[in-house]
Amino acid sequence: MSTSSEGTARTIPGWRHIYSGKVRDLYASEDPADTRILVVASDRVSAFDFVLSPGIPEKGALLTRLSRWWFAQLAEVPNHLAEGEIPDAVVDRAMLAQSLEMLPIECVVRGYITGSGWAEYRQSGTVCGIPLPGGLQNGDKLPEPLFTPAYKAPMGEHDENITYAKVVELVGEDRAAELRDASLALYARAAAIAEEKGLILADTKFEFGTDGAGTLRLADEVLTSDSSRYWDAEAWKTGTTPSERMASFDKQIVRDWLAANWDKQGEPPLLPEDVVERTADRYRELIERLGA
Template sequence: MTASPASASPLELPGWRHVYSGKVRDLYEPAGGDASSEQGDGMLVVASDRVSAFDHVLEPGIPDKGALLTRLSLWWFDQLAGGDGGRGIPNHLVPGATPPAAVADRAMVVRRLDMQPIECVVRGYLTGSGWAEYREHRTVCGIRLPEGLQDGDRLPEPIYTPAYKAPLGAHDENITFEQSIELVGLERASLLRDLSLEIYSRAARTAEGHGLILADTKFEFGLDDAGVMTLADEVLTSDSSRYWDAAAWATGDTPAERMASFDKQIVRDWLAAHWDKQGTPPSLPADIVERTAARYHELLDLLTAD
């Protein structure tokens, strides 16, 4: 299959009106007629094959990426609804609702929520921007950590490092838990933290059972009409989470071997080596696209295997 163009316009879907496009997903609302009567006041979220890096949408897209992300989100929503033996975590899916046939494999019909202005990040391992901060200050997002940790090390316990969801076009900003209280109040901030840590811990145990490490992840939540805090957006996908192969992490000789992630890191690495971040980024070579698609496929296969 050929990757879809990153610049392709959102699809015209009968019964749905396109209202917004992000870097990866397109959002629709009912336009009246059959969709409105069948789906009620739900929204349609369509995951495209677009891929972004360094705040740019790249050409071409990654084939089947939208379908793979959607399948993984739906699998995790099912697990967290109680399929993993834990208590059910409410999510935004509309039960029984069916996306249009043209996007059935990469779309979800979801409830409207009062989305919270906080991106709920949980880190179980030291890496990425956290490792950079730790080297300089021995902290991650201001949280003091023990001396002597190395890149890729497991943290003594998972830490919650929220971010403020900036307006469209601006960068999200890391904030402290105390700052999240200023945004949403103590009760709601505490609930967001506790839910995030609970979901991460459950997901990390599930991942370990499939030979994977869930190094870090981010969640989004919203309040439903009854005031229930509800898990929304995508969840625990390779776009919102960092997964590593557990065996490679334990035996690898270099950070690159230990922490080869099941996501678009291949794209980031190639782009960093071939673009100075000025002007329009170059098109991705076919082998980079194919290798990235293979990593997305591999993660889904590993996680959902019986």
């Protein structure tokens, strides 16, 4: 009973599959009195808004371990975790969570310029429409972390960068401010913890939901290799090329291979075995470096 990279959800006794995202599968209890959700991380890997094949071996277990560790580091922040016993079939890759009303915002925080932000900056001197000083290089630290939200698109559609004004339009002024302030504070705390481990947290995304009382709760995954870019701090200081400075502990290997071997037309190609293996190694190395 495994979750394939193509997206087949597990059969879990006592639980009913209700939704599959790019990586996670959600289950509701067959007991109508139990409102908790079982969040199961698969071995699926996504890039450029496509789920790829094959998956990364043990990725779901590694992501779950990292999320649990970070939730513990950030225990002062309300989160989605719920008490209870996790089914044996998914004990290493699942979290029990409160049922929340998820907000349709990916709360992205960027502390360094790279990726799509770097591409935009080269064109217009901005990141997500926010003007930045001239002379920045790929991988440079930003003058201050930026809150650059995105609208979370349904599976198969592209997430869309949006302005803060659009966030206000979607969730209201008070909630938008709460999302922005919580995201920036979480990033600052996590970046400081990573720095103690010799790592740079270049950027990350948070997702939030609200419980029945309206309390904002950190949800889904948090600060994993899928939702964040981590770099080696020493390599960033001493590297002479972008690839040396920004060798990341995540699926950047997958992104780079796809960018070089796929024109983003039609279905993406199968990932080579060496790309899969190297990506799995980087996921494991990050956990070792953090001591998670």
